[in-house]
Amino acid sequence: MxxxxxxxxxxxxxxxxxxxxxxxxxxxxxxxxxxxxxxxVGERPDSRVYVASKQKACADLGMNSYGKxxxxxxxxxxxxxxxxxxxxxxxxxxxxxxxxxxxxxxxxTILRAVPIEKDVDGFSPLNVGRLSMKNxxxxxxxxxxxxxxxxxxxxxxxIEGANAVVLGRSNIVGLPMSFLLLHRNATVTIxxxxxxxxxxxxxxxxxxxAAIGRPKFVKADWVKPGATVIDVGINEVPDAxxxxxxxxxxxxxFDAVKEVxxxxxxxxxxxxxxxxAMLMQNTLTAAQRAAxxxx
Numbered sequence: 001m002x003x004x005x006x007x008x009x010x011x012x013x014x015x016x017x018x019x020x021x022x023x024x025x026x027x028x029x030x031x032x033x034x035x036x037x038x039x040x041v042g043e044r045p046d047s048r049v050y051v052a053s054k055q056k057a058c059a060d061l062g063m064n065s066y067g068k069x070x071x072x073x074x075x076x077x078x079x080x081x082x083x084x085x086x087x088x089x090x091x092x093x094x095x096x097x098x099x100x101x102x103x104x105x106x107x108x109t110i111l112r113a114v115p116i117e118k119d120v121d122g123f124s125p126l127n128v129g130r131l132s133m134k135n136x137x138x139x140x141x142x143x144x145x146x147x148x149x150x151x152x153x154x155x156x157x158x159i160e161g162a163n164a165v166v167l168g169r170s171n172i173v174g175l176p177m178s179f180l181l182l183h184r185n186a187t188v189t190i191x192x193x194x195x196x197x198x199x200x201x202x203x204x205x206x207x208x209x210a211a212i213g214r215p216k217f218v219k220a221d222w223v224k225p226g227a228t229v230i231d232v233g234i235n236e237v238p239d240a241x242x243x244x245x246x247x248x249x250x251x252x253x254f255d256a257v258k259e260v261x262x263x264x265x266x267x268x269x270x271x272x273x274x275x276x277a278m279l280m281q282n283t284l285t286a287a288q289r290a291a292x293x294x295x
Contacts, residue, residue, distance in 0.1 A: 003229070003261040004155055008147075011154050012273035019280045020061045026287055027062065034287035035064035036094045036120065036279075037086045041079065041105070042072035047098045054096065057276050063283060066092055072102050079105060083113040093286040094120030096279070117289060120282035122146075128171065131179045139289075140282045145177040147274025148209060148230045149184075155263045157207060157228040160185040165202050167191050167218070167251065168211035173232055177209050198222070210251035218252040226262035232271050 026032045036058050040051045051067070058065035066089075068082055086092050095118045101107045111119075116126045122142035130138040152159065164186040168174035174190065182188045186207065191198055199222045202208055208229045210218050215235035223229060233251030250267030258264050265271055288294045 003258045004263040005258075006151050006155055006228075006230075006263050006265045006270060008151060008265060008270040008273045011150060012147075012277035015150070015274070015277040015281055016057070016061055019277070019284050022284045022288070023062045026284075026291060026293075030291050030293075032287055032291050033062070033064050033091075034094075034283050035066060035092045036096065036283045037066040037068065037089075037092045039068045039070065039079075039082060039086070039095070039097045041070045041074060041098070041101055044100075047100075051098050053276060054279060057280055058283075061280055063280070064091065074105075076105055076109065079110055080113055083110060087113065087115050087118060090290075092118065093290055094118050094279075094283040096121050118286060120279060120286055122176070122282070123172070128176065131176055134183075140285070141180065141278075142172060142176045143278035143282065144173050144232060144271060144275045145180055146278045147271055148173075148177055148232065149180050150274060150278075151230060151265060151271065152207060152228055155228065157263065159207065162186045162206040163189070163204050164207040164209070165189045165191060165205035166209045166211065167198075167202070168209075168213070168232075170211065173211040174209075177211065181207065181209075212251050214251055215249050216251070216253040218257060220253065220256035220260045223257050223260045225260055227260075229257060229261045229264040230271065231265050231267050234267060234272065 023034050038051045038054055040047055055065040055067055086095050095114045097110055111123050116124050116139055119127055120140055122140040127138040127140055130136040164181045166174050166178045169190050169192045178188050178190050189201055202222045203224050205224055205227055208227055211232035215237050231250035231252040235249050236246045237249050239247040248268050
């Protein structure tokens with residue numbers, strides 16, 4: 001029997017509806033409109049698409065969007081001036097610096113210039129540090145891992161006591177995802193390119209999160225029957241049947257794995273919509289903190 005399909009679009013719409021309601025309340029009761037600033041450096045097509053989707057989400061949910069599109073050859077000092085200016089602006093509650101930055105810029109230095117209370121991406125070393133510690137709370141959790149957690153919960157998967165395997169150890173997805181699962185009392189194994197007997201490890205996973213960046217990497221015989229599989233991967237592969245000549249696939253061999261798993265996210269339409277929904281939720285939270293409504 002095929003796995004339950006975890007509909008990221010539907011879950012994201014539920015999250016965004018609550019965010020829209022919260023933004024309207026702030027606007028009518030406190031005259032505060034949540035504001036998200038996006039900083040785009042250069043002309044990468046994928047980055048432009050990502051930023052445009054975030055700006056559209058702001059408009060749809062009644063939030064202000066402050067877009068800064070900057071030339072690819074901007075200097076480190078000039079970019080820092082832009083970010084620091086946004087940091088001082090009381091109308092800006094969240095700042096998102098679209099990554100990757102051009103090679104001559106030090107992303108770590110730029111990200112450190114974003115105040116922790118406006119770090120709605122959750123990439124600040126302070127936020128990540130708090131997330132990694134027991135009995136500490138980050139101000140914001142990185143959006144993609146937080147969205148994955150929502151999707152796991154949406155199908156009623158029991159996290160406490162579960163064996164969870166995370167494929168990938170990036171600062172953006174793999175490591176924060178591992179911390180989130182650990183804080184929910186899962187037993188977590190982090191796998192990577194040097195892991196031995198990877199299939200043997202993933203076969204024991206009640207929850208498998210794939211964020212390794214390799215198309216259709218996870219095969220059906222790697223998956224424990226009934227497992228919940230969250231596919232974070234977005235990879236382009238050739239497809240002559242498509243007008244563009246290519247299509248998107250995840251890190252999981254979806255057609256095969258769905259016959260083994262208990263629940264699985266598709267690509268596209270799984271984790272992707274949740275990332276933007278969580279960004280909007282984090283921006284609302286930042287505005288609520290600025291209004292003194294929450295700590």
